[in-house]
Amino acid sequence: MTGKPDNQRIVITGVGLAAPNASNLTEYREKLLKGQSEITTIDLRYMDPAPAGVCTFAETRYRKKKENKRGTRAGCISVYCAHEAVNDAGIDFSEYDKDKTGVYLGLTEHGTVETENEVYNISQFDYNTDYWTHHHNPRTVLNNPAGEVTMSLGITGPHYSVGAACAAGNAALIQGAQMLLLGEVDLALCGGISECVGSFGIFASFKAQGALAQHVDPTKASRPFDMARNGIVISEGGCIYTLERLDRAKGRGARIYGEIAGYAMNSDARDFVLPYGPRQSECMRKALAKGGLNPDDIDIVNTHATGTRQGDIEECRAIREVFGNSPSTYINNTKSIIGHAMGAAGVLELAGNLPAFEDNLVHPTINLDDPDPECELPNIVANRPVELKAVKAILNNSFGMVGINSVVIIKKYE
Amino acid sequence: MTRDEIKDVVLEIIQDIDEDGEVENLNADAPLRDQLDLDSMDFLDIVMELRKRYQLQIPEGDYPELASLSSCVNYLEPRLKDV
Numbered sequence A: 001m002t003g004k005p006d007n008q009r010i011v012i013t014g015v016g017l018a019a020p021n022a023s024n025l026t027e028y029r030e031k032l033l034k035g036q037s038e039i040t041t042i043d044l045r046y047m048d049p050a051p052a053g054v055c056t057f058a059e060t061r062y063r064k065k066k067e068n069k070r071g072t073r074a075g076c077i078s079v080y081c082a083h084e085a086v087n088d089a090g091i092d093f094s095e096y097d098k099d100k101t102g103v104y105l106g107l108t109e110h111g112t113v114e115t116e117n118e119v120y121n122i123s124q125f126d127y128n129t130d131y132w133t134h135h136h137n138p139r140t141v142l143n144n145p146a147g148e149v150t151m152s153l154g155i156t157g158p159h160y161s162v163g164a165a166c167a168a169g170n171a172a173l174i175q176g177a178q179m180l181l182l183g184e185v186d187l188a189l190c191g192g193i194s195e196c197v198g199s200f201g202i203f204a205s206f207k208a209q210g211a212l213a214q215h216v217d218p219t220k221a222s223r224p225f226d227m228a229r230n231g232i233v234i235s236e237g238g239c240i241y242t243l244e245r246l247d248r249a250k251g252r253g254a255r256i257y258g259e260i261a262g263y264a265m266n267s268d269a270r271d272f273v274l275p276y277g278p279r280q281s282e283c284m285r286k287a288l289a290k291g292g293l294n295p296d297d298i299d300i301v302n303t304h305a306t307g308t309r310q311g312d313i314e315e316c317r318a319i320r321e322v323f324g325n326s327p328s329t330y331i332n333n334t335k336s337i338i339g340h341a342m343g344a345a346g347v348l349e350l351a352g353n354l355p356a357f358e359d360n361l362v363h364p365t366i367n368l369d370d371p372d373p374e375c376e377l378p379n380i381v382a383n384r385p386v387e388l389k390a391v392k393a394i395l396n397n398s399f400g401m402v403g404i405n406s407v408v409i410i411k412k413y414e
Numbered sequence B: 001m002t003r004d005e006i007k008d009v010v011l012e013i014i015q016d017i018d019e020d021g022e023v024e025n026l027n028a029d030a031p032l033r034d035q036l037d038l039d040s041m042d043f044l045d046i047v048m049e050l051r052k053r054y055q056l057q058i059p060e061g062d063y064p065e066l067a068s069l070s071s072c073v074n075y076l077e078p079r080l081k082d083v
Helices: A025-034 A065-070 A073-089 A112-123 A136-140 A144-153 A165-181 A200-208 A246-251 A277-290 A309-323 A342-353 B003-017 B040-054 B060-066 B069-079
Strands: A010-018 A040-042 A050-053 A101-107 A159-163 A187-194 A237-245 A258-267 A300-302 A330-332 A393-400 A404-411
Touching: A010 A025, A010 A073, A010 A165, A010 A246, A010 A342, A025 A342, A050 A200, A065 A073, A073 A101, A073 A144, A073 A187, A073 A237, A101 A144, A101 A165, A101 A342, A112 A136, A112 A200, A136 A144, A144 A159, A159 A165, A165 A187, A165 A237, A165 A258, A165 A342, A165 A393, A165 A404, A187 A342, A237 A246, A237 A342, A258 A277, A277 A309, A277 A393, A277 A404, A300 A342, A309 A393, A342 A393, A342 A404, B003 B040, B003 B069, B040 B060, B060 B069
Parallel strands: A101 A159, A101 A187, A300 A330, A300 A393
Antiparallel strands: A010 A237, A010 A258, A040 A050, A187 A237, A258 A404, A393 A404
């Protein structure tokens, strides 16, 4: 891809995030390297408490309490992440037109939290719909989080959501890169957001499926690849990147976190919930081919694994198929530390690995005490970080329900 | 409810909508929108809150009556007299 002209190369120049253990990249990286989980237990309206990842960040740093109250939790997280990313990138919109800036946010779902809250609200009034809020529609339109970002930053270019289940964060990152390559926008704010912990229904549905993690110690509940894994830990969170074309980024002297070297998306076309390894390996190979890369060019594979029995096995099978003969590739899992941030998962997990281009460390997969033989992976990084001679390429997997797969490869910018 | 009580309720509702809004020194006869960061959705919040608290249905045609603090009190006084 480096043979391409600079205006056809897309780079990451800013990161804004809210994770269950951090509200900026420096703090996040430190905690990932330490394997510090801050997964807690939350009360859910109609069901038993469950482990969950909840974010603490400066909610009123970039907009008033009143606006947070009117908007959604997803909007609140989005506004915070977007401002943090723009600030991190050193963009003050003197170098980019706001009408040539696009906002593309990935969501697993949207409106579930707001609808549940409103049904609960009218239940207090004998289900009289006169008490249903006028805020319901603007809160639940699918573009809500991205739209709240444009209102807060005064961005007048396009904004919309990308719905791709738990592959949504990566899908939005790909969307942003594509819009830049097409010349539709000059600056893209893209990433993924999740407010899922506000919905009992999402927890209840995973529970009904036998896929909701349980553990007496919530920080040990998320345990991909471990024999004792028993499901997903649901988290809220967000991560937004600023993407620019390389010529423009270089022109303004931007710091470059990495270059989008390759990406791919495909569909299983078989099952509503069960993932399918062969299609996942195809997706990884397509992303490698797009970047003109071989498996042994990848130093870190950041897995999607969520801690479900079959899902983890399928992904490990796919990774063995692609990277089985690549002894220089190391593998980790971020969900073990932060839980599954759904629409934010792919981008949030990728962000946690980007600093490896500087420190050459692979953050650990925690809670991997008794590895499942069916999840055997070459070079899995378990429980403590591993230092490599150099990290030059990271491959991030992110898969979702109804059979959607996404892979993004980021190269170190040199 | 007395006029003062009604005024306190309206101010409390506004303060709940906008915790950062300064409601202490409002000009009671000037439009609330000119003095506070309130838009049409916020006025609907006031209408909804009055409905929840007092089962008061305010028809859309009467919304202009809520423009200032004084007009709110004038409008609500007969409707909340038995509360």
